[in-house]
Amino acid sequence: MSTKVFIGNRFFDTGKTHIVGILNVTPDSFSDGGKNDSVDKALYSVQEMISRGAAMIDVGGESTRPGFTPVDPVLEMERTVPVIEKIKKRFDITVSIDTTKGSVAQCAIEAGADMINDVSGLMEDEGMAKLAAESGAALCIMHNSNYFDKGTGSVEQEPITACGNGIRPDHVRYKPWFIEEIGECLKRAFDAGVSKDRIILDPGIGFKGSYERDMEVLSKDRFGLPEGYPVLLGVSRKSVIGKTLDLDVGERGPGTMALTALAVMRRISFVRVHDVKENVQVVKMLEALRRYER
Numbered sequence: 001m002s003t004k005v006f007i008g009n010r011f012f013d014t015g016k017t018h019i020v021g022i023l024n025v026t027p028d029s030f031s032d033g034g035k036n037d038s039v040d041k042a043l044y045s046v047q048e049m050i051s052r053g054a055a056m057i058d059v060g061g062e063s064t065r066p067g068f069t070p071v072d073p074v075l076e077m078e079r080t081v082p083v084i085e086k087i088k089k090r091f092d093i094t095v096s097i098d099t100t101k102g103s104v105a106q107c108a109i110e111a112g113a114d115m116i117n118d119v120s121g122l123m124e125d126e127g128m129a130k131l132a133a134e135s136g137a138a139l140c141i142m143h144n145s146n147y148f149d150k151g152t153g154s155v156e157q158e159p160i161t162a163c164g165n166g167i168r169p170d171h172v173r174y175k176p177w178f179i180e181e182i183g184e185c186l187k188r189a190f191d192a193g194v195s196k197d198r199i200i201l202d203p204g205i206g207f208k209g210s211y212e213r214d215m216e217v218l219s220k221d222r223f224g225l226p227e228g229y230p231v232l233l234g235v236s237r238k239s240v241i242g243k244t245l246d247l248d249v250g251e252r253g254p255g256t257m258a259l260t261a262l263a264v265m266r267r268i269s270f271v272r273v274h275d276v277k278e279n280v281q282v283v284k285m286l287e288a289l290r291r292y293e294r
Helices: 039-051 073-090 102-111 128-135 175-192 211-218 239-245 253-265 276-290
Strands: 004-007 010-013 018-024 056-060 094-098 115-118 138-142 161-163 166-168 199-202 232-234 270-273
Touching (some): 004 138, 018 039, 039 073, 056 115, 073 102, 094 102, 102 115, 128 175, 138 175, 175 199, 211 239, 232 253, 239 253, 270 276
Parallel strands (some): 056 094, 094 115, 232 270
Antiparallel strands (some): 004 010, 161 166
């Protein structure tokens, strides 16, 4: 059944798939670092994404690629806040701030950001959930294995089994660890007073610790996330595509579009991508076909 989620001044129909355009204002992002190293360049990218059908812009000032160097909050604000201010003045578009730091999120919201996209799942900054509750901003909570895996050996293991012409290595079973951990993230939000109808969940592809875990998550309906929440998939150009297809970052567009198609078929509400035009076309084509389903 189709429902709606309120983000900023807009209601989004969660029964449809909306494309979120990635705007990295960083010098070291794994895919597009340095592309938007000035406000003018960033605004040009935003204008281009909007014209190609983006429903939201996700602004990030700190790379979260493997082995990234953490950024001082002041520098992260200097990168993101002026851009958000200009976007909101110039364009009628919903804006998300991609950060794990409450101080950065606070300034971004004051600049006009409508949603907090926290890739730590509220585990990095204890004040983030309270900020989301008090500001009324929508909140995207991503599951991030880096904040849970402690090497306790408590998760189940599957044995090696044949898979086609090869062998599938041991890998961690999905549900025993994932459901409990995303529940802890949600508890932090609810304890702080965040309204359920403001929450979006992200399965955290690329933050699972292994290729096998990422593939296990992608194989599940709704990526294994609990019912009752819109889902955002962020898998654009990520290593799970590169390892599957043996491709470098710049060649992973078709793999990204394949996963966008999967998201549409599973009625995932949001897909976060670099290549807006191509992924919007995937969504439009599949949703047009859906109208003829019997």
